[in-house]
Amino acid sequence: MPIPIILGVAAVAAGVAGVGAGINGAIKVSDASDKMEKAQNRHEKNLERLLDDRTLTQKEMDELGKFELEILSSWKKFQDVFEKIHNRPVIKEFNKDGIVLPACDFEKLKETSIRARAIADALTGAALGTAAGLGVFGALSVVDKLQGIDPTSIGKMIASLSGDATTPNATFGPNGGALAVGSGAIAAGVGSALIGGAALGIGLLVGGLYFNSKADERTKEADEVWSQMLTLEQECNRERKWLSELRIVARVHHQSLNKVNGIYQQHLVWMDREINIFGRQDYEDFNDEERIRIENTSLLVSLLNAMCGVALVEKSVEGKTLPSIRKKAVQDSIEKADGVLKTIKKWGDCL
Numbered sequence: 001m002p003i004p005i006i007l008g009v010a011a012v013a014a015g016v017a018g019v020g021a022g023i024n025g026a027i028k029v030s031d032a033s034d035k036m037e038k039a040q041n042r043h044e045k046n047l048e049r050l051l052d053d054r055t056l057t058q059k060e061m062d063e064l065g066k067f068e069l070e071i072l073s074s075w076k077k078f079q080d081v082f083e084k085i086h087n088r089p090v091i092k093e094f095n096k097d098g099i100v101l102p103a104c105d106f107e108k109l110k111e112t113s114i115r116a117r118a119i120a121d122a123l124t125g126a127a128l129g130t131a132a133g134l135g136v137f138g139a140l141s142v143v144d145k146l147q148g149i150d151p152t153s154i155g156k157m158i159a160s161l162s163g164d165a166t167t168p169n170a171t172f173g174p175n176g177g178a179l180a181v182g183s184g185a186i187a188a189g190v191g192s193a194l195i196g197g198a199a200l201g202i203g204l205l206v207g208g209l210y211f212n213s214k215a216d217e218r219t220k221e222a223d224e225v226w227s228q229m230l231t232l233e234q235e236c237n238r239e240r241k242w243l244s245e246l247r248i249v250a251r252v253h254h255q256s257l258n259k260v261n262g263i264y265q266q267h268l269v270w271m272d273r274e275i276n277i278f279g280r281q282d283y284e285d286f287n288d289e290e291r292i293r294i295e296n297t298s299l300l301v302s303l304l305n306a307m308c309g310v311a312l313v314e315k316s317v318e319g320k321t322l323p324s325i326r327k328k329a330v331q332d333s334i335e336k337a338d339g340v341l342k343t344i345k346k347w348g349d350c351l
Contacts, residue, residue: 032222039222039229046236057243058132064254065134066123068308071261072116072139074268075109078301081271082106082294087283089291091298099339101302109301116143135250140309242322249312249330256334257307263341264300271297296344303340307333 082088083106094101116139123131134142271294274280286294310333314324 028216028219032218035222036225039226043229043232046233050236050240053240053243057247060247060250060254061132061135062130063135064250064257065131065136065139066120067254067257068134068139069116069120069123069131069143071257071304072143072308073113073120074265075113075301075305076117077113077272078268078297079106079110079113081268081275082298084275084281085283085294086281089283089295091295094299094302094340096343097339099336099343101299101306101340104298104302109305112140112143112305119143136246136312138309138311140305141311239322242325245325245327246312249325249327252334253307253310253312253330256337257304260300260304260307260337260341263344264297264304267293267297267300299340299344303337307337 091103093103274286274290280286283291283294310326310329312326312330314326
């Protein structure tokens with residue numbers, strides 16, 4: 001066969017091989033781009049779910065924190081009513097059936113009440129989640145730490161505390177991190193390789209093989225992005241589970257508080273009516289059952305005060321993204337509350 005013909009056949013063969021490599025590379029690039037797009041979309045959905053869970057948790061903690069503030073704010077009214085009773089008894093520590101509660105420190109209760117009211121007023125109209133830190137770390141604990149703080153700065157301080165409490169993992173940024181990888185550079189390379197190879201068979205072979213190698217790099221990059229997405233998805237799911245558990249614990253704690261507070265408010269309304277409206281301001285004017293009710297009111301104040309000091313999570317530990325949820329502490333608080341309510345009933349509550 002004449003040499004020119006041989007060269008021509010070789011050139012055609014090379015061109016076919018180059019086209020084959022180019023097509024294979026194009027398929028790889030297309031598959032890699034699809035995979036990266038799927039990874040990006042899946043990651044964005046994971047972020048949406050996480051942000052929704054964070055918002056739900058902030059709302060739950062916000063409501064709990066504000067509720068605890070309202071409870072603490074009521075101590076002043078209780079003290080004002082109680083102090084009008086002449087010859088009133090000295091309320092001692094409660095210690096029965098394994099339940100121990102300290103005696104009411106009326107001066108401290110009054111200070112706490114005034115400070116709680118000031119904080120509640122400062123948080124009026126605040127954005128969602130601003131008071132979440134009160135619910136997470138216990139309103140009483142936070143109120144005690146804010147002594148002497150300018151009321152105008154209280155909202156900002158609690159908001160920063162709330163952010164730490166309900167967004168413990170900062171891995172997930174709004175832009176999706178490393179998953180936002182573009183395909184423009186390699187797409188441009190595809191066009192250059194195919195156009196360059198159209199002029200000569202050997203050039204097409206070289207261009208096709210070059211493009212195929214670049215496509216392999218794209219495939220590897222897509223695999224890395226997918227792997228990163230899966231890793232972030234695990235972290236995302238781990239935090240979502242943590243947030244879900246925190247909401248459950250907050251809910252049962254809130255329910256227990258609400259039950260005890262409802263009974264306390266009934267007692268307080270009765271005391272206010274008897275003392276301020278009916279003018280029964282001497283302890284001797286009350287019968288035995290009514291005296292027990294007055295003592296029970298003081299007992300409920302001590303109980304609620306203790307419950308409002310229960311933190312739902314441990315303080316953050318360096319290097320630990322998700323602080324431990326204090327399930328046992330909350331359960332112990334609920335059991336103590338139930339025990340006190342049973343004791344009150346056993347003593348002959350006359351409501």
